[in-house]
Amino acid sequence: xxxxxxxxxxxxxxxxxxxxxxxxxxxxxxxxxxxxxxxxxxxxxxxxxxxxxxxxxxxxxxxxxxxxxxxxxxxxxxxxxxxxxxxxxxxxxxxxxxxxxxxxxxxxxxxxxxxxxxxxxxxxxxxxxxxxxxxxxxxxxxxxxxxxxxxxxxxxxxxxxxxxxxxxxxxxxxxxxxxxx
Amino acid sequence: xxxxxxxxxxxxxxxxxxxxxxxxxxxxxxxxxxxxxxxxxxxxxxxxxxxxxxxxxxxxxxxxxxxxxxxxxxxxxxxxxxxxxxxxxxxxxxxxxxxxxxxxxxxxxxxxxxxxxxxxxxxxxxxxxxxxxxxxxxxxxxxxxxxxxxxxxxxxxxxxxxxxxxxxxxxxxxxxxxxxxxxxxxxxxxxxxxxxxxxxxxxxxxxxxxxxxxxxxxxxxxxxxxxxxxxxxxx
Numbered sequence: 001x002x003x004x005x006x007x008x009x010x011x012x013x014x015x016x017x018x019x020x021x022x023x024x025x026x027x028x029x030x031x032x033x034x035x036x037x038x039x040x041x042x043x044x045x046x047x048x049x050x051x052x053x054x055x056x057x058x059x060x061x062x063x064x065x066x067x068x069x070x071x072x073x074x075x076x077x078x079x080x081x082x083x084x085x086x087x088x089x090x091x092x093x094x095x096x097x098x099x100x101x102x103x104x105x106x107x108x109x110x111x112x113x114x115x116x117x118x119x120x121x122x123x124x125x126x127x128x129x130x131x132x133x134x135x136x137x138x139x140x141x142x143x144x145x146x147x148x149x150x151x152x153x154x155x156x157x158x159x160x161x162x163x164x165x166x167x168x169x170x171x172x173x174x175x176x177x178x179x180x181x
Numbered sequence: 182x183x184x185x186x187x188x189x190x191x192x193x194x195x196x197x198x199x200x201x202x203x204x205x206x207x208x209x210x211x212x213x214x215x216x217x218x219x220x221x222x223x224x225x226x227x228x229x230x231x232x233x234x235x236x237x238x239x240x241x242x243x244x245x246x247x248x249x250x251x252x253x254x255x256x257x258x259x260x261x262x263x264x265x266x267x268x269x270x271x272x273x274x275x276x277x278x279x280x281x282x283x284x285x286x287x288x289x290x291x292x293x294x295x296x297x298x299x300x301x302x303x304x305x306x307x308x309x310x311x312x313x314x315x316x317x318x319x320x321x322x323x324x325x326x327x328x329x330x331x332x333x334x335x336x337x338x339x340x341x342x343x344x345x346x347x348x349x350x351x352x353x354x355x356x357x358x359x360x361x362x363x364x365x366x367x368x369x370x371x372x373x374x375x376x377x378x379x380x381x382x383x384x385x386x387x388x389x390x391x392x393x394x395x396x397x398x399x400x401x402x403x404x405x406x407x408x409x410x411x412x413x414x415x416x
Contacts, residue, residue, distance in 0.1 A: 085280065089303075092282070097309040098310075098311040134309065139302065149302065151280070175404075180280035180286070181280045181287065181397070
């Protein structure tokens with residue numbers, strides 16, 4: 001039988017959740033026996049090569065590209081999992097949600113301390129993904145099936161969740177593995 | 182000697198004294214009823230509604246509802262747990278609760294309640310309100326982003342400290358905590374020794390200079406769920 005496929009993505013995140021995934025130590029060898037990695041920064045596959053059983057999403061949606069990637073994951077994955085606080089509630093990037101977008105961009109590219117930008121313009125090339133008005137949690141963009149909170153979620157949480165989902169067992173996390181920080 | 186009253190919580194017969202609330206009687210029997218606004222030593226305020234129990238088929242706040250002979254109280258049923266989850270989830274989306282960098286994380290009663298109820302993510306959309314931090318006081322700061330409007334600081338300042346530093350203004354979604362000065366906390370008579378500085382269940386009123394003192398893993402709710410102290414008293 002063909003191995004189930006896993007895909008992962010880091011949207012508006014810091015890659016900390018991916019680091020936590022790698023932190024499952026030697027169990028990663030067992031994971032490789034259980035699954036095949038598809039589109040993911042782990043193997044640098046850029047496009048989906050087939051239907052995936054599980055999509056792990058790190059980070060929320062701060063720009064247009066994040067939304068496209070997230071929708072692509074929803075389309076290609078049977079189960080979509082929000083991994084970490086940024087995917088679940090926007091996390092640190094969402095600190096800008098109370099500040100008007102124009103003010104954010106002006107501080108970053110024109111008025112901010114240490115900014116050197118003689119043109120005085122905010123970059124606006126079509127190659128740069130358009131920023132959204134605010135940072136959105138993933139489940140406000142597409143349907144998300146499971147949530148693994150934490151900043152990052154402990155390696156054991158990610159491991160327990162993957163094993164449960166791959167073996168069709170209920171995902172029942174013990175008290176110590178549900179943490180928001 | 183006061184009269185003993187017998188009633189049931191989740192089908193188990195318990196005894197309390199006449200005049201007690203359902204919460205007081207449950208505490209005495211080692212049964213934890215979740216709560217956030219309740220503050221020992223003050224009149225129950227019943228603002229948070231997390232202590233909702235179903236009494237003879239009707240939802241009631243356990244912190245204010247007196248016990249009566251033969252009442253049937255549901256505390257741990259799926260229906261009651263769902264009510265509590267909904268309430269706590271609403272508190273999360275109505276504020277800006279950034280647990281990863283909050284000083285109160287691990288010792289926060291709201292966070293601990295969400296852990297205990299097994300909330301992985303709220304089902305409601307986040308509102309991301311705009312709130313202004315007041316760090317004017319030399320020893321205390323107020324971060325309204327994290328406030329759940331429980332009213333503990335209002336009660337503690339008024340009833341325990343005899344000062345009235347905090348109070349509510351506005352109604353409905355516009356309700357806020359305000360300080361008893363034109364603008365700033367620094368212009369009130371709040372002292373760092375006031376009880377009002379110690380009662381906030383979340384990280385909205387915090388002391389400066391003592392954050393992150395306890396390492397992760399050793400904080401109040403890292404290993405044991407909130408309410409374990411009451412449950413350990415069960416006979």
